Amino acid sequence: MKINIAIDGHSSCGKSTLAKQIAKELNYVYIDTGAMYRAMALYALQSGFIKQGKLDTNSLISSLDNVYISFKYNPETQSSETFLNTANVEKEIRSMQVSNFVSAVSELKEVRAKLVRLQKRLAEFGGVVMDGRDIGTVVMPNAHVKFFMTADDLVRAQRRFDELRSNGTEISLQEVVQNITSRDTTDSNRTNDPLRKSDDAIIIDNTHLTQEEQFDFAMSHIRRAFESVEKKTEAESGVVE
Numbered sequence: 001m002k003i004n005i006a007i008d009g010h011s012s013c014g015k016s017t018l019a020k021q022i023a024k025e026l027n028y029v030y031i032d033t034g035a036m037y038r039a040m041a042l043y044a045l046q047s048g049f050i051k052q053g054k055l056d057t058n059s060l061i062s063s064l065d066n067v068y069i070s071f072k073y074n075p076e077t078q079s080s081e082t083f084l085n086t087a088n089v090e091k092e093i094r095s096m097q098v099s100n101f102v103s104a105v106s107e108l109k110e111v112r113a114k115l116v117r118l119q120k121r122l123a124e125f126g127g128v129v130m131d132g133r134d135i136g137t138v139v140m141p142n143a144h145v146k147f148f149m150t151a152d153d154l155v156r157a158q159r160r161f162d163e164l165r166s167n168g169t170e171i172s173l174q175e176v177v178q179n180i181t182s183r184d185t186t187d188s189n190r191t192n193d194p195l196r197k198s199d200d201a202i203i204i205d206n207t208h209l210t211q212e213e214q215f216d217f218a219m220s221h222i223r224r225a226f227e228s229v230e231k232k233t234e235a236e237s238g239v240v241e
Contacts, residue, residue: 138193
């Protein structure tokens with residue numbers, strides 16, 4: 001028996017960290033939808049569709065058939081890496097330049113439609129942990145467990161700042177704060193599939209939680225979901241204890 005787990009929330013809330021932990025614990029497939037939108041933003045940059053800070057939406061939309069995004073597991077790093085067509089772009093998509101345009105790219109309905117179709121196919125047979133902005137509301141509305149993650153703005157900015165600096169990116173904390181605030185506004189107010197908490201999602205505010213505490217909290221709810229699914233399956237099959 002395999003279930004689907006959806007994790008939504010604002011940027012730099014640790015969604016991918018938790019999703020990877022859960023996927024590893026359950027031996028499930030981890031799908032980083034944020035990486036898919038980042039890869040699309042990188043494609044726009046590399047293709048010259050972003051000039052002087054403006055996105056040429058028509059050119060990007062007309063070339064969507066030329067874009068293929070996939071994931072491959074790297075046994076050395078024990079993590080899934082993002083590929084844009086045939087190139088490994090896992091490092092490039094984490095740059096600040098990509099971060100500055102990912103919300104503009106992801107709000108396009110044509111881009112979202114293309115990637116949501118792919119995400120739905122990946123989740124069709126269960127056994128998936130997927131994180132993003134609209135997983136519990138659009139991509140996997142019937143997910144067995146839904147989490148919505150949040151944290152204090154400055155805490156999120158500090159985490160992102162530390163990540164960028166560890167990768168050799170020279171940037172100020174204020175720039176990161178501005179980027180996160182801007183992305184929050186765009187993600188929450190876009191016309192197509194805005195970021196919002198599903199009514200049945202479990203909130204995880206990890207401002208003061210360790211990764212271990214966060215993981216234990218999430219797994220306690222996942223175990224309850226397994227028990228609920230098992231009882232439902234038994235009842236439908238006529239099994240009596």
